[in-house]
Amino acid sequence: xISVKNITKVFTDxxxxxNKVLDGVSLEVDQGEKIVIIGPSGSGKxxxxxxxxxxxxxxxxxxxxxxxxxxxxxIDIDRIRRxxxxxxxxxxxxxxxxxxxxxxxxxxxxxIMKEEEVxxxxxxxxxxVNLAEKADxxxxxxxxxxxxxxxxxxxxxxxxxxxxxxxxxxxxDPEMVGEVLxxxxxLAEDGMTMVVVTHEMGFAREVATRVLFMDGGNIxxxxxxxxxxxxxxxxxxxxxxxxxx
Amino acid sequence: MNFQEQxxxxxxxxxxxKLYINGLGVTLTVAFFAGLLGILLGTVLALMKLSESEKxxxxxxxxxxxxxxxxxxxxxSVLQLLIxxxxxxxxxxxxxxxxxxxxxxxSAAYVSEIVRAGILAVGKGQMEAGRSLGLSKGxxxxxxxxxxxxxxxxxxxxxxxxxxxxxxxxxxxxxxxDLTRAANKVSAATYEPFMxxxxxxxxxxxxxxxxxxxxxALERRLRKSDLR
Numbered sequence: 001x002i003s004v005k006n007i008t009k010v011f012t013d014x015x016x017x018x019n020k021v022l023d024g025v026s027l028e029v030d031q032g033e034k035i036v037i038i039g040p041s042g043s044g045k046x047x048x049x050x051x052x053x054x055x056x057x058x059x060x061x062x063x064x065x066x067x068x069x070x071x072x073x074x075i076d077i078d079r080i081r082r083x084x085x086x087x088x089x090x091x092x093x094x095x096x097x098x099x100x101x102x103x104x105x106x107x108x109x110x111x112i113m114k115e116e117e118v119x120x121x122x123x124x125x126x127x128x129v130n131l132a133e134k135a136d137x138x139x140x141x142x143x144x145x146x147x148x149x150x151x152x153x154x155x156x157x158x159x160x161x162x163x164x165x166x167x168x169x170x171x172x173d174p175e176m177v178g179e180v181l182x183x184x185x186x187l188a189e190d191g192m193t194m195v196v197v198t199h200e201m202g203f204a205r206e207v208a209t210r211v212l213f214m215d216g217g218n219i220x221x222x223x224x225x226x227x228x229x230x231x232x233x234x235x236x237x238x239x240x241x242x243x244x245x
Numbered sequence: 246m247n248f249q250e251q252x253x254x255x256x257x258x259x260x261x262x263k264l265y266i267n268g269l270g271v272t273l274t275v276a277f278f279a280g281l282l283g284i285l286l287g288t289v290l291a292l293m294k295l296s297e298s299e300k301x302x303x304x305x306x307x308x309x310x311x312x313x314x315x316x317x318x319x320x321x322s323v324l325q326l327l328i329x330x331x332x333x334x335x336x337x338x339x340x341x342x343x344x345x346x347x348x349x350x351x352s353a354a355y356v357s358e359i360v361r362a363g364i365l366a367v368g369k370g371q372m373e374a375g376r377s378l379g380l381s382k383g384x385x386x387x388x389x390x391x392x393x394x395x396x397x398x399x400x401x402x403x404x405x406x407x408x409x410x411x412x413x414x415x416x417x418x419x420x421x422x423d424l425t426r427a428a429n430k431v432s433a434a435t436y437e438p439f440m441x442x443x444x445x446x447x448x449x450x451x452x453x454x455x456x457x458x459x460x461x462a463l464e465r466r467l468r469k470s471d472l473r
Contacts, residue, residue, distance in 0.1 A: 055373055082379030092374035096392040105388060106378035151374075158378055 001193060002029040002052060002162065007061030007071075009047055021047045022058065023217035029162070034194045036204040036225075039214035040240060045197045048214065049166050052195065053084045082110065085155030089167040091147040093139035099126070099150055100135040103157045118157065125153040129183050145176030149183050156187075163187065165196040201245060205229060213237045246437070255440030261431050268427030269448065275344045275423070276410040282349025283409070284402070287356025290314065292386075294361050310357065317354035323415050325351055330419040340421045344413070352409050359405060363398035364390060396467050403460040407453050424448060 009022040021044045029035055037045045050056040052063065054070065054077050062071045070080045094102050103122035107113045113121065126132045129149040139147055148168055155163060165184065169177040181203050188194060188207045198204065204211050204225055211228040213221040213236075221228070221237045229245075232238045246254070256262050293310035317325070329347040337343050367390050375385030417426035428445035432438035 053377060055377065078376075078379045078381050080379075081377055084377075086374075086377035088370060088374065088377075090368075090370050092368075092370035094371065094374065094389045096389065106375075106380050109384055109388065110379060154374075155378070 001031045001033075001066060002027075002195075003064040003067075004028075004052070005062045005064070007048075007051055007058035007063065009044075009051065009056060009058050021217055022051070024061070025214075025217070025219055026061075027212070027219065029193065029195060032191055032193055033209045034188050034207050035196065035210050035212060036208035037195070037197045037212045037214055038199065038201070038204060038240075039212075039220075043214040044217040045214040046166055049164050049195060049197050052164055053081050053086055055086070082106075082112070082158055083161045085152075085158060085160035085163040087148070087151050087155060087163065087165045087168045089170050091139075091144070091151045091171070093147050093151055093154070095139055098136050098138055099131070099142075102139065102150065103154050106154075107157055112158070122153070122157055125156055126150070128186075129153060143176060144172045145179045148172065148176075148180045152180075152183055152187070162193040162195065165194065165198065167197050167199070169198065169200060199244065201229070201241075213240065215240070251437060251440045254435050254437055255431055255444060264422070264427045264431060265424065265445070265448070268422050268424040271341065271416070271421060272410070272413050272423040272425075273452075274341055275348060275413045275416065276406070278345040279348035279352055279413070280406050280409055282345060283352030283356045283405075286349065286353035288360050290353060290357035291360035291364065294357065295364060314354045314357055317351055322348075322351050322412060323418055326415060326419060340416075340419070344416050344419070344421060348409060348413060352405065355405050355408075356402065359398055359401045360394070362401075363394040366397045367393045399460065399464060399467065403456070407456060410453065410456075411449065 004025060004027040006024045006026050007022055008020070008024055011019045011021055013019065023044075025044070025048055027035075037049065039045045047056055051058050054063075058071065062069055064070065065080060065083065068080075069075070070077065093099075094105065097105060100119070100122055103125065104115075104118045107118045107121075108115060112118075123132060123135065126135055129152070131146060131149060131153075134142060134146065134150070139150070142150070152163075152168075168184070169180050172180065177200070181200060184194070184196070184203070185207055194207075196203070196208075206225075208225045210222055211225050212219050213228075213232075213234075215236050221232065221234050228237075229241065232241055256265070290310045290313060293306040294314075296304060296306045326344070326347045329350075330343055334343045334346065371389050371393065372382075372385055375389050376382065380388075413423055414425035416423050417429065422430065424445050428441040431441040435441075
């Protein structure tokens, strides 16, 4: 479904220093897969995820979605992004809009659904994450966990084919991590294709079909979760796992 | 002369109050329309400054807006008014229009910096969230960023408008009669400067005080919607 071929990305510091964040990364994601990416900070995992919907544009290499080359500069990227939901570490709910408006803004303005239809869908989604009664409040009055569950609903309201999660629980208080992970697990059970950058090893073990370890701008190791966690091959992954588990 | 006589000479005799009223009209008209022009053009300039070009490429919009702001901020507004009056619009027969143009073009430079800062203060995650849903940059700007930026923009914008209102006093340089010049004329005609000058000062003060109170009320209302 998603095919990444040898992408690189270099960030330039204000003082001119070059920092190679992605050093030729390739990956194939099939329909229905749940890929979990872990790795130390600065390993390029968030940048890699943000390249998938071109929030960051790779310096070289190509990305294909169902065979279509989305790194083509002439492609209508907005049309591609409608098919890929994204959930951010800091939620990024639209602060000037109510919860309901957050969910319905994009489907309405892009004329994907009729108002009545999109409101019904939004209520369904909110109901699924137990936040239907919050439809008319503003995001500022909600807890982090509630905001993140709503952010997930906002993405789902566009009927995406794949969901990207960029450390969705890293900004949450510990007692709220579970409620967000539960929503993500349900989503995985429903068959959604997911790419998740996270530090939640339990989630990776339980949900992932494949776990990737990124280090120094490369995918250093990848495997099914049971082998990945019990029998790591590289010394770098062993070190990493022993420091986080 | 006692106080009453002075007051009579300065404001009542020979229908002098009409001079102040007409002057005040000029002051308010110029400030209002110049402020409007400043907000419109200033917002456009801010968006030009915030426009991104492809990596490494020369950004003509950014360059033009930056040059404009530099030139306006780098020259005295009195000089800009004189240049507009005697050179650029020398053939115009509408003094108010020329003044509005001059002050509006001036104010736009300052407004653009206010709007730019207000937009930048909205977290960049808001734009990313909009784009990740497939909304275009313009749509995200319109429905998400600008409504939030307005809250950041209103306090400094009020400040800018108050400055503008007072700065219109320099239209006396091009022989227009605003409130300040009206007071000056009366003081010259009566050889009694106290009443007309202090009177004009009081009028400016009251108008600006009312504006300040209205802005504070508006700010309070906008902040309330954060907590709903």
